[in-house]
Amino acid sequence: MEILQTKNVIKKFGKFTALSGVNINVEEAKIFGLLGPNGAGKTTLIRIINQITAPDAGEVFLFGEKLKPEHISQIGYLPEERGLYKKMEVGEQALYFAQLKGMKKSDAQSELKKWFTKFEIQGWWHKKVEELSKGMQQKIQFITTIVHRPKLLIFDEPFSGFDPINAELLKQEILELKNNGSTIIFSTHNMESVEQICDNIALINKSEKILDGKVDDIKQKFKSNIFEITFNGHFDKMNASLSASYEILLVKEVKAQTNVQIRLLNGMTTNQLLNQMINFGNISSFKELIPSMHDVFIKAVTLAETKNDNLDTL
Amino acid sequence: MNKILLIIKREYLTRVKKKSFLVMTLVGPVLMAALILAPVWISTLGDDNNKDIVVIDKTNIYEDVIKDSETLHFKFINMDYEDLKANFESFNYHAVLLISEDESEFTLYSNKQVEPGVGSHIEKQIEKYKELQNLEKLGVNKSQLDSAKVDINISTIKWTEEGEEKTSPVLAQIIGFIAAIIIYMFIFMYGVQVMRGVIEEKSSRIVEVIISSVKPFQLMTGKIFGVALVALTQFLLWIILTFSIIFAVQTFMPGIEQDIAQNSVQMEQMGGNNIIAEILPALMNYNWTMLLSVFVFFFIGGYLLYSSLFAAIGAAVDNETDTQQFMLPVTIPLILAFVVAQTIVQNPSGSLAFWFSIIPFTSPIIMPVRVAMEAAPLWEILLSSATLILSFLGTVWLASKIYRVGILMYGKKTSYKELWKWIRY
Known part of the structure; x- marks a missing residue:
């Protein structure tokens, strides 16, 4: 089921167009990656969802209803640029944010205690924010984002400022939130984390959505007939007779083995190639290379820049 | 609405709990009480300051004429002027009065600055004596003169519904000017606090989290009202503390009140303007309710007008050093009003006073001055109040437009052209 939809959302700042007709669909209890280069319009879209x-035009639907002020308490937002009141005590501040999201004070208090215990930071309650390190402050900020149990969570670069151990902790926490039924919009430049946690993505470039879908589907769509073969035999002879049917991208000699990456050309199928190859030696492995999200990102953006039209033609 | 209350509460509590608030709240009344008590204290100091003045009277007729006052003691001696001058140090006299043989020259000599009261004390008595002599030459004797003497004291009485009241123009001037100072100071101090608060939220990027929960307008008005409550709290504490300090001083140093009474009696005897004797009843009869309600209204109105502008400035800049270019046009009318207030206490009914008390950017300071001096008719107060309300609604609206765009704009230096664009978004 779709929990959030944007329909043809347009936003202009003076002559600058931040979003030109963006449609996204976010499924319930999934992690949705919102990707794009700097200045593509991601933050503007997130701000629109957060009201x-x-x-300027277009509509946003949350839980099937048009976006309205009451929805604020259903959304938790961790902005990329984040901050807390430095002179305020941690607990007091967390309570304040929770109440602003519409929680009762007593509920907020007990929920916050739970989270503080879970993160093993009970001792921070009466500390002033300025006494904490940046990483510690990020933890507090994360808790204030999720304490009111929002159905939709929006994380903008949540891992920035965390050390690897805490980043892992945070990742597990995000996955747990998903398993408990929260829907998460996740905006980042870190493609590795996209691959690890995202189910679906949308890629925005220069105010337009240029790509969206399931992460696995997109990777399949972006594979380009590249195979990695480990081979033991007469590679030179094979090359001489088959060079017209593939392009060699990479050759490595490892011990007595040859490791090659090739791209099939001229409609050659994998079976045809394999049939030919067995005449020149032993094949110990043969696999298709699926592009990483990193490759997909770069390829999609470069293509969009050069062709300036939709990638659906691929 | 509930969220505005939350914001007000936070703004209020974090400020009231600050050490600087506590310090200001305690130091303010001490200063104010000192300002009120110092003149009294100084006048009591003068009492035990006895001075001996020697008189070399070559005519030998002034011994009965120049009489001692409470602090001045005159000694008539027969001594050579030059001898006295040479040994002056060893005698511990304050001064020497030399009267020439032909009574044409009266001169005070001393090795230090002679106190101003000494000369006038002597002058007055010699003048009186000489006048009497002249009159006697014309055939008027002392008893005739005494019976012809008139003593007139002008007192200012105001008709009111309850009857007649003693008033004091000087008192009204002082009260009016104090009101102007307080309003000027509070608008400035707390307006800048609002601005700092906005800059803090913007530069630390808290604002993005908060406005995903509340509307920018709610955040801005919550801050303005929260700080307003801090200002009113401080003002109230100042009044309470100032009066308790004065009360405490009166209780523990009961002499002071007598001193005041004594001083005023003395001044009356000397024929001077008795300000204190005039002020005491006037202070009782003063129309405090009217002044206080006008004061509080213009205080709040002026604060809202200016603090919303200060909030807009805070939203338009990234840090405090960038505020200069926008601060100037906002502070100029405020400073101008304060300067003009000093002229207006002299002439509270003139056209300068009228216009400055109607124009909303200066009226918060000028109108209380005029009301304190009872120089503003009711229709002018109402007109001024109405323009003030309309204008602060206007500035709050304008400021909120700048604010909601400004708080999300980072890194760019804002120009006036830019602000104009934001207003029209």
């Missing part, structure tokens, strides 16, 4: 700014 911080209003779109």
